[in-house]
Amino acid sequence: MAYDKFTILKSSAVPMPIENVDTDQIIPARFLKATERKGFGDNLFRDWRYNTDDTPKRDFVLNNPIYTGKILVGGKNFGSGSSREHAAWAIYDYGFRCVVSSFFADIFKNNSLNIGLLPVQITPEFLDKIFTAIEADPKTELEVNLQDQIITILATGEKASFDINGYKKHNMMNGFDDIDYLQAMKGDIQTFAAKSIY
Amino acid sequence: MSQLPATLFDKVWDSHVVRKIDDGPDVFFIDRHFIHEVTSPVAFLGLEGRGLKVMFPEKTFATADHNTPTINQHLPVQDPLSANQLKALEVNSAKYGISHWGLGNPKNGIVHVVGPENGITLPGMTIVCGDSHTSTHGAFGAIAFGIGTSEVEMVLSSQCIMQPKPKKMRIKVNGQLGKGISPKDVILYIIAKLTAAGATGYFVEYAGEVFEQMSMEGRMTVCNMSIEMGARGGMIAPDETTFAYIKGREKAPKGEAWDKALAYWKTLKTDEGAAFDLEYEYNAADIEPMITYGTNPGMGIGITHHIPVSQEAGAGKASYEKSLNYMGFHEDEGMLGKKVDYVFIGSCTNGRIEDFRAFASIVKGRKKADHVTAWIVPGSHIVEQQIKEEGILDILTAAGFQLRQPGCSACLAMNDDKIPAGKYAVSTSNRNFEGRQGPGARTLLASPLVAAAAAVTGVVTDPRVLLAD
Ligand code: SF4
Secondary structure, eight states, X not given: OOOOOOSXXXXXXXXXXXXXXXXXXXXXXXXXXXXXXXXXXXXXXXXHHBOTTSOBOTTSGGGOTTOOSSEEEEOSSBTBSOOOTHHHHHHHHHTOOEEEESOBOHHHHHHHHHHTOEEEXXXXXXXXXXXXXXXXXXXOEEEEETTTTXXXXXXXXXXXXXXXXXXXXXXXXXXXXXXXXXXXXXXXXXXHHHTOOO | OTXXXXXXXXXXXXXXXXXXXXXXXXXXXXXXXXXXXXXXXXXXXXXXXHTOOOSOGGGEXXXXXTTOOSSOTTSOOSSHHHHHHHHHHHHHHHHXXXXXXXXXXXXXXXXXXXXXXXXXXXXXXXXXXXXGGGGGGGGGTOEEEEOOHHHXXXXXXXXXXXXXXXXXXXXXXXXXXXXXXXXXXXXXXXXXXXXXXXXXXXXXXXXXXXXXXSOHHHHHHHHHGGGGGTOSEEEXXXXXXXXXXXXXXXXXXXXXXXXXXXXXXXXXXXXXXXXXXXXXXXXXGGOOOEEEOSSSTTOEEETTSBOOXXXXXXXXXXHHHHHHHHHTXXXXXXXXXXXXXXXXXXXXXXXXXHHHHHHHHHHTTOOOOTTOEEEEOOSBHHHHHHHHHTTHHHHHHHTTOOBOOSXXXXXXXXXXXXXXXXXXXXXXXXXXXXXXXXXXXXXXXXXXXXXXXXXXXXXXXXXXXXXXX
16 A cells, blocks of 8 residues: 655644553454545544544644644553554544554554654653643654654754664655555565465 | 574574665564454555555455444344445455454454464564554564554565564563462552553563463463553563474474474574663562443553542643543542443453353352343353353353353444443453543443443452452
8 A cells, every 4th residue: 555755744743642542442342344445534632533423522632723734642552452443543543644642552553664654752841841831832843864863843843753674664654555665576485385284 | 693592583583674775764574454344444545556466465364353243143234334345355355365254254353363373473473453552563573563454554564564573561460379369460460550551662571470370361461451551562582381382283293394383393492692772670469359430541550559649740740630530530539339230241352251250250149230231241252152151141041141242343443343422341351541432431440340240240459359269
């Protein structure tokens, strides 16, 4: 599945200072019944976002028009729980291109990188600075520069660097995915498989 | 490199690397791939979109479980969306030549139950599935973990995924478990110690007397929940218990192939002096029957204890309060005696025959509490058969319980088995997240013994007081 190339993203951000946001909150299991990758953004954070009668919950951040943007800023241990890639799809499909947190669950991080959603992991201190900046001004913009691996709070000029492995970075910047890579090395895989005892 | 002492994990991982990429992941070969109806359809669409084939269809196995009803499985599936996914699995499997155990097939059941029970899961393998509890198969000394749908597409099209090698953790539990303490309590205890994120970035090896003495089914329960502390997976070195379990199962190697495999499997253990990035050690005598009180599996305590008072400030404290609010609990309250509305025994964590034997050991000669609704769901048709043949069904029926048909059921509530909002469920499954068992449902994770004690008394009860000597 092709995705947008990621180079520099400059955007306001949506703050969600909650820890252990798990994949069942991001996209509840009952919305996993599709056989196509469509419409998951509508059900992003479904049970936090809507009452049981489908009216929006006023106090949930995605229902607050003050907060907009392509960056979601979450608390520690974001994306824990299941392996459902649907969680990353839902965030991407809603319109986010980047999630910032001080800690990500492994599978979620992997899945995000595979679909072009950039997980940016920073220190708890810098995360607090971002939350403070957004609290002071909901329109505060962040800049995520993938080439330089730097995230900046534009209003204050504060910066932090983040890690990503070179291979994934190259993929993200070019909109490539792993399947393209694996197809190109099928011969090696054949040879390897021939030796397997299973 | 063969001179250096290696861990079990190193031995299996390193022998499956097809290519190392500089500053990138390893190209990692997969021996067995399980698929189910929920996370595979989009992967097949992706294949079609790119015009790719399945490279080794004989290495992939399909079973329907997440979405399936647990009553009247002989009738057409009512929910059109579920029916659609089940159909897609059937059609895709047929089209690409993948073995498919659909609804009604005598081998059908939860993917992590049917793999081991049919001898598909073997020591030293790499095993993946689009489901995080794939870690279950680590009980056999395999490297097994959950993957996303993009990766399902990778395995289908190239039998490989791209994986950075995780760090290594060893968790030892030595000593003897007390009466009424089961494998589920051991893993809930470990997760409570490490927290829900404490093993993120690691692959865990469980070692020590407790695991050496544990049955294969118990080991599966433990490895199953490795993901609940953030670990990529967990594994236990194969031993005589493992070999005895596998021998004779339908898809296990036979004759000469068995001897050859066995000789290899015996080399699969951590060498003396091999290094781990992190090690923990616990004492079996400290472990009680466990129960969770919050909304992540790390929020567990001994059943006789009180809910801890939050030691954190800021976001940590707010999350803790949110969690207790959702559960309708307070700091420093005891768990014993709390009213229970639902009891669920099943799932890939505790849906095997030993779990139903444990449940029956307490239920026998007692009656289901009137106000409790109990869902008793075997992990597979084979388990269902065993329940009947061993007379467990008679015990259950005499006590006022009904047996349902196999599937994931209330573990993730994708089918009709949903716990209503605000109700309390003692559940033998693996996740107590908000809404996991239905919108607003309140989950208390526990062992089959604790579930049985709740089912007959109607409240949270220490199973040790009900166990015969
Ligand atoms: S029983 Fe639960 S955890 Fe296990 S495979 Fe099914 S949904 Fe996943």
